[in-house]
Amino acid sequence: MADIVKQILAKPIQYADEVIKLADQASFMKAECGEIKVRTEKLAGLLRQAARASGDLYERPTRRIIDDTEQVLDKALTLVFKCRSNGLRRIFTITPAAAFKKVQQQLDNSIGDVSWLLRVSAPADDRDDEYLGLPPIAANEPILCLIWEQIAILCSGGLEERADAAASLVSLARDNDRYGSLIIEEGGVPPLLKLLKEGRMEGQENAARAIGLLGRDPESVEHIVNAGVCQVVAKILKEGHMKVQIVVAWALSELAANHRKCQDPFAQHNVIRLLVSHLAFETIPEHSKYAIASKHSMSSIHSIVMANSTPKSSDEGEEKHTSVANHPMDNQMPSQMHNIVTNTLAMKSTMLPNKGAAGSPSHSDAGEKSGKVSKQQNQFINHHHKHKTHGLPGSSIKRREFEDPATKAEMKAMAARALRYLCAGNVAVCRSITESRALLCLAVLLEKGEDEVKYNSAMALMEITAVAEQDSDLRRSAFKPTAPVAKAVVDQFLRIVEKADCELLIPSIRSIGNLARTFRATETRFIPPLVNLLDDREPEVSCEAALALNKFACPENFLHDTHCKSIISGGGHKHLIPLIYFGEQMVQIPSFILLCYLAMHVPDSETLAQEDVLIALEWSTKQPHLMQDDAIVTLVYEAKKRFELYQSRVSKQYH
DSSP, X not given: OHHHHHHHHHHHHHHHHHHHHHHHTBSSSHHHHHHHHHHHHHHHHHHHHHHHTTTTSOHHHHHHHHHHHHHHHHHHHHHHHTTBSOHHHHHHXXXXXXXXXXXXXXXXXXXXXXXXXXXHHSOHHHHTTOOOOOOGGGGSOHHHHHHHHHHHHHXXXXXXXXXXXXXXXXXXXXXXXXXHHHHHHTXXXXXXXXXXXXXXXXXXXXXXXXXXXXXXXXXXXXXXXXTTHHHHHHHHHHHSOHHHHHHHHHHHHHHHHHOGGGHHHHHHTTHHHHHHHHHHTTTSSOGGGOOOOOTTTOOOHHHHHHHTOSOOOHHHHHHHHHHHTTOTTTTTSOHHHHHHHHHHHHGGGGXXXXXXXXXXXXXXXXXXXXXXXXXXXXXXXXXXXXXXTSOSTTTTOTTGGGSOHHHHHHHHHHHHHHHHHHHTTOHHHHHHHHTTTHXXXXXXXXXXXXXXXXXXXXXXXXXXXXXXXHOHHHHHHHOOTTOHHHHHHHHHHHHHHHHOOSTTHHHHHHHHHHTGGGSOTTOOTTHHHHHHHTTOSSHHHHHHHHHHHHHHHSTTSTTHHHHHHHHHHTTHHHHHHHHHHHSOHHHHHHHHHHHHHHHHHSTTOHHHHHTTHHHHHHHHTTOGGGSOSHHHHHHHHHHHHHHHHHHHHHHHHHO
16 A cells, blocks of 8 residues: 555656746746745645655545646646746747636645645544544535545544544435445445454444445445455354344345345355344254254254154153243243244254255155164264354354343344345245244244344245245245144244234235245135235235235146135135225236136136126226236136136036
8 A cells, every 4th residue: 555655646746846946947927936836845745744654544535636736736837837948938928827826726725635635644643633624625525525534534543533433424324325335435345344343342333334324236235245244244243242243234134135146145154044043042942052954964954843743752741841941932932832942942953864865854754763763863962962062153152141132132133134135035045044943933033022023034034935935945845834843934924914913914925925835725724814805905915915815826836726716715706806996006906817817717616607707807808007918918818718618508507
């Protein structure tokens, strides 16, 4: 850095010396040249002082100020050169006095700019709280110089000054997107990350908050990731104070929300593990033993739960009850959730390498061995207990258990929020989450967490189920209907949908729709509450209910015939027809599609015939806003064709 600054300063210093030399040789306009000489000498002294302090100068304003100064000195050099003794030049060149005044003013401005640069780059102790003011260069853009000043303090100030500077940048970034872009362009990210890593708690919080606000678009997030934010975030989540971890988790969620390509870099730095550790802390017992199962050495936790789903003896049940009796949430947990937590956690001691094909062991093999423990299993269990103190990094954060309940709840809320955005659309991250105990944690928090914890947990589960909907392997492994953890999750969704009066309703509806292809033919309990929501007063709720039911009724769902019959039995068609005629457009389209599915898959239904479904379909074909999509045109044509065919047959048989 020092060498670069010296190179920047070399040319203007050379220009200044030349101006001073030529000013002494002036044959006319000597007074004006003398004024220029005086100013240039002062400026040259400041430039040499800057060269001596080149290691401390803040590069961004240095470049701008020195570039402007160089241009001013070039103009001064041209002016004094014209005043040398040369008759012909004097005859043909007339230099007005106004030109000298203009250059003199510009030199004064450069003197002010370089003086400010030296002050702003000086260590905080040397400034003695001196008010820096604004340099002349700030006349057209004062915010830029304010940003320079705060970043310079971040680079050279003490910890308290740096914390205050980070707080100032937070205010600027929050007020205006352009200010945030300027902070990044002017090199503010590296010193913020340094403060986040090394500062005191207040400074770390301010730095983390600034980082979160700066990452407002993919380009900015890319810049922040390239600056090394992943390593710093992982270190804080592992070792930092919980209040700092809360802000860091929030900042992480902001970066992931605004640029999905940063999900993998964060995952590569074990951020997923650390966040799940925070979710598990005081949510389920033995959180410090959390580990993600390896593809080659560990089986899926759901297979393990299945392997041990057989009834246990009274002694085993009593022993397990004792093991969790002192858990902070034990006295609140319903018996069903309590049993799921207990059984699932007891299974990890049987997580053994698969002897068969690659991947998880079959459920039949697991079931046969559920009541036996082999010699290899005993060796694994003994080894696990012997080294249990070497659990997940960050799971034994000092004094974490002494934080107040509100702080702990906020930490869980931000951890869930970060996981929500990290797993959005990312199969690898979702798989690592579902192969851990995170699903179990989210299910518990969805029921017993604070309001914000519940909401973020619901949104995280919604993102996971959305990925599972598109990835069959993840859907089969994570949400197998017989897996107790998956059942606990969907039971929570069902409870919320049946209650239908909280902010968790929409993410729960979407999650049930995402999992529509995982439910068995006998699992019809999700249809009635969704059908009831078609009649909701909120258009958004009715829309989401219709979209979810479409996923049960669409041809891609193997059980679409069964589900369509359940929808009709629940009276879904009675709600759909008014929604198609009178509902808002956001509700009309999914309701129309669902009615088409019902007519196409259950064309012989007398119930549909009695409700004039065919008339509703015919009316819909004449509505341009409903027929804009070619796929919908094809769907309604097929639905009408099949419905008319079967209804005509039924009519003939009747007569």
